[in-house]
Amino acid sequence: MRFLFKTDYEDDIRLFPxxxxxxxxxxxxAVLLIAPYVLSSYLMSQLVFVCIYAxxxxxxxxxxxFTGQASLGHAAFLAIxxxxxxxxxxxxxxxxxxxxxxxxxxGVVGALVGFPAxxxxxxxxxxxxxxxxxxxxxxxxxxxxxTNGNEGMRVKAMQLLGTTVSRxxxxxxxxxxxxxxxxxxxxxxxxxxxxxxxxxxxxxxxTAARSMGINVALYKVKSFAISAGITGFAGVLFAHKLSxxxxxxxxxxxxxxxxxxxxxxxxxxxxxxxLGAIFLVMIDPFLTYLKDDMPGVIAGAAATLGAGTERAGxxxxxxxAFASANGLKGAIYxxxxxxxxxxxxLGLYGRWLKIKLFFQLFPLYKRATFKRQKIYxxxxxxx
Amino acid sequence: MLDFVQQLVSGxxxxxxxxxxxxxxxxxxxxxxxxxFAQGDLMMxxxxxxFTFIGLLGLNYWVGFAGAVICMALFGMLAExxxxxxxxxxxxxxxxxxxxxxxxxxxSVAGMIWGTDDxxxxxxxxxxxxxxxSLVLAYDKLSVIxxxxxxxxxxxxxxxxxTLGTAMRASSENMLAAYYMGIPVKRVxxxxxxxxAAVATCAGVLLAPITFIHSxxxxxxGLKAFPAAVLGxxxxxxxxxxxxxxxxxxxxxxxxxxxxxxxxxxxxxxxxAVLLLKPEGLFGLHVRKKV
Numbered sequence: 001m002r003f004l005f006k007t008d009y010e011d012d013i014r015l016f017p018x019x020x021x022x023x024x025x026x027x028x029x030a031v032l033l034i035a036p037y038v039l040s041s042y043l044m045s046q047l048v049f050v051c052i053y054a055x056x057x058x059x060x061x062x063x064x065x066f067t068g069q070a071s072l073g074h075a076a077f078l079a080i081x082x083x084x085x086x087x088x089x090x091x092x093x094x095x096x097x098x099x100x101x102x103x104x105x106x107g108v109v110g111a112l113v114g115f116p117a118x119x120x121x122x123x124x125x126x127x128x129x130x131x132x133x134x135x136x137x138x139x140x141x142x143x144x145x146x147t148n149g150n151e152g153m154r155v156k157a158m159q160l161l162g163t164t165v166s167r168x169x170x171x172x173x174x175x176x177x178x179x180x181x182x183x184x185x186x187x188x189x190x191x192x193x194x195x196x197x198x199x200x201x202x203x204x205x206x207t208a209a210r211s212m213g214i215n216v217a218l219y220k221v222k223s224f225a226i227s228a229g230i231t232g233f234a235g236v237l238f239a240h241k242l243s244x245x246x247x248x249x250x251x252x253x254x255x256x257x258x259x260x261x262x263x264x265x266x267x268x269x270x271x272x273x274x275l276g277a278i279f280l281v282m283i284d285p286f287l288t289y290l291k292d293d294m295p296g297v298i299a300g301a302a303a304t305l306g307a308g309t310e311r312a313g314x315x316x317x318x319x320x321a322f323a324s325a326n327g328l329k330g331a332i333y334x335x336x337x338x339x340x341x342x343x344x345x346l347g348l349y350g351r352w353l354k355i356k357l358f359f360q361l362f363p364l365y366k367r368a369t370f371k372r373q374k375i376y377x378x379x380x381x382x383x
Numbered sequence: 384m385l386d387f388v389q390q391l392v393s394g395x396x397x398x399x400x401x402x403x404x405x406x407x408x409x410x411x412x413x414x415x416x417x418x419x420f421a422q423g424d425l426m427m428x429x430x431x432x433x434f435t436f437i438g439l440l441g442l443n444y445w446v447g448f449a450g451a452v453i454c455m456a457l458f459g460m461l462a463e464x465x466x467x468x469x470x471x472x473x474x475x476x477x478x479x480x481x482x483x484x485x486x487x488x489x490x491s492v493a494g495m496i497w498g499t500d501d502x503x504x505x506x507x508x509x510x511x512x513x514x515x516x517s518l519v520l521a522y523d524k525l526s527v528i529x530x531x532x533x534x535x536x537x538x539x540x541x542x543x544x545x546t547l548g549t550a551m552r553a554s555s556e557n558m559l560a561a562y563y564m565g566i567p568v569k570r571v572x573x574x575x576x577x578x579x580a581a582v583a584t585c586a587g588v589l590l591a592p593i594t595f596i597h598s599x600x601x602x603x604x605g606l607k608a609f610p611a612a613v614l615g616x617x618x619x620x621x622x623x624x625x626x627x628x629x630x631x632x633x634x635x636x637x638x639x640x641x642x643x644x645x646x647x648x649x650x651x652x653x654x655x656a657v658l659l660l661k662p663e664g665l666f667g668l669h670v671r672k673k674v
Contacts, residue, residue, distance in 0.1 A: 116658065119662040124662060135648050327495050334485060
């Protein structure tokens with residue numbers, strides 16, 4: 001186990017606490033850079049979605065994970081970013097301009113949402129963000145002169161530095177990756193600045209933060225604005241990747257998916273946003289694999305266990321019918337959420353930390369290290 | 384003028400529907416401070432149980448109704464035991480997520496079992512209208528209004544006059560203190576989930592002639608009932624019904640007098656406005672912040 005000897009404050013807030021971080025993240029970046037030359041085009045497309053979802057996850061993490069303000073309305077911010085891009089693109093505005101414009105506009109809208117949210121807490125905040133998302137969705141559907149209503153908008157291929165960037169090509173992937181990496185680095189820098197520490201203080205106790213002289217209202221609005229702005233940037237990439245946007249893509253379902261991203265990844269660290277995005281996006285190819293291959297595998301297993309050919313055939317058909325049942329994906333989503341909330345509240349990154357600590361402390365690891373404290377006493381109503 | 388009254392009455396009937404679902408939200412919240420996002424889906428499931436008993440097995444309406452209520456009460460207890468009890472005492476948000484997950488699961492499973500078509504239950508209230516002057520009221524809507532009033536009164540009395548109701552309120556304020564006072568907190572929570580699932584079933588069965596039953600009905604109506612509960616102040620039983628009626632009337636008026644598209648948004652705009660002015664809802668208790 002490595003012990004870091006910190007001698008001044010600069011050591012404490014360093015981006016890379018020791019050289020191991022530089023090597024491991026450098027290696028990861030190298031792998032991600034050569035990925036387009038190795039992976040199939042389908043997996044590349046999924047990887048682009050991972051980048052986009054992870055960017056949104058980082059934005060949501062700032063708000064929910066670090067400032068403690070739950071939001072079930074982030075699909076609306078994504079929609080605002082996407083529609084801004086699609087609208088400005090019609091007037092031949094260059095990509096960098098509308099990219100920034102989308103982020104700025106979404107950030108401003110986020111700040112505007114933040115103001116009413118100042119007085120709300122817990123469940124009231126959740127319902128207020130849901131309401132906001134509904135209203136945005138309806139505006140997208142009705143403001144036909146700008147958004148083309150329910151028919152949706154086409155998004156042309158991106159023009160960057162005089163060349164056309166195809167949404168399936170490696171350049172687009174590199175762009176998404178760059179946005180993600182910049183967002184993560186920016187967020188890390190934010191979190192080690194006074195602003196970031198104020199966010200965390202507000203999450204841990206609003207009253208304590210206020211008594212230390214933190215302007216709670218200002219920082220909450222800032223958090224909303226930053227979080228929304230990042231989501232707006234992701235929205236531009238989302239629009240380009242799908243090449244077609246319509247209001248029914250940005251429903252409550254999508255907001256819930258974003259929450260699932262950070263919940264499954266772990267709501268306390270930026271790693272969580274990325275891991276959660278990988279999990280959520282990769283579940284689709286995994287389910288497809290299950291649908292295609294599992295019936296054969298199970299039937300084969302049954303046959304080796306002594307079932308007759310006819311029996312195995314029946315089993316194969318039954319499993320295939322089950323796997324292609326309509327709502328299976330929703331059911332699996334539901335089970336995953338419940339299982340994570342119940343058994344792995346720290347998410348995938350929490351699991352990773354546990355495994356790491358197990359090997360570092362071997363054989364002295366004890367489970368109680370990560371045990372959550374139950375609070376039966378405090379009623380959130382009186383907070 | 385007649386148009387206005389007609390819209391008002393149909394708005395009230397619609398609002399009672401929302402109020403009935405909101406009652407379930409409020410019940411669970413009042414007793415355990417858990418917000419149950421799967422409430423609408425419990426309602427949907429109750430409707431499907433009733434459909435199975437009445438439509439498929441051909442039982443008498445009232446027998447099927449009672450059967451569905453009992454089945455769903457047991458199911459509510461089961462859901463509480465499996466999903467909610469292990470995380471009682473943890474931050475509210477994780478419980479919200481768990482119930483959202485439960486809702487996803489129930490919706491998909493119901494879709495797999497009963498299919499995705501619309502179903503209808505034949506009820507004694509399905510046909511016939513009441514005429515007062517030139518005002519026309521359908522019996523199915525009147526039955527919803529009556530049931531809402533009865534259930535609301537019963538639950539209000541239950542919470543304020545019975546020992547069990549008082550125990551429920553106590554355990555919502557402070558579980559640990561309630562436990563020290565000899566209240567079996569776990570059993571209380573379990574009973575509350577049973578009651579709320581039963582109330583949801585009543586809503587589902589009464590709604591069946593109006594909205595039909597399909598696997599997504601819970602999501603659609605649940606999301607409308609939610610603002611109703613918030614509008615009334617989340618912990619208040621009369622508040623849930625008043626909030627529901629307000630939302631229903633606003634929706635019906637907006638649908639009639641405003642251009643298309645306002646109908647679905649108007650309740651949420653009103654909700655946001657109310658939350659801005661009175662963050663604890665219309666009937667919510669104003670609690671001063673303590674350190």
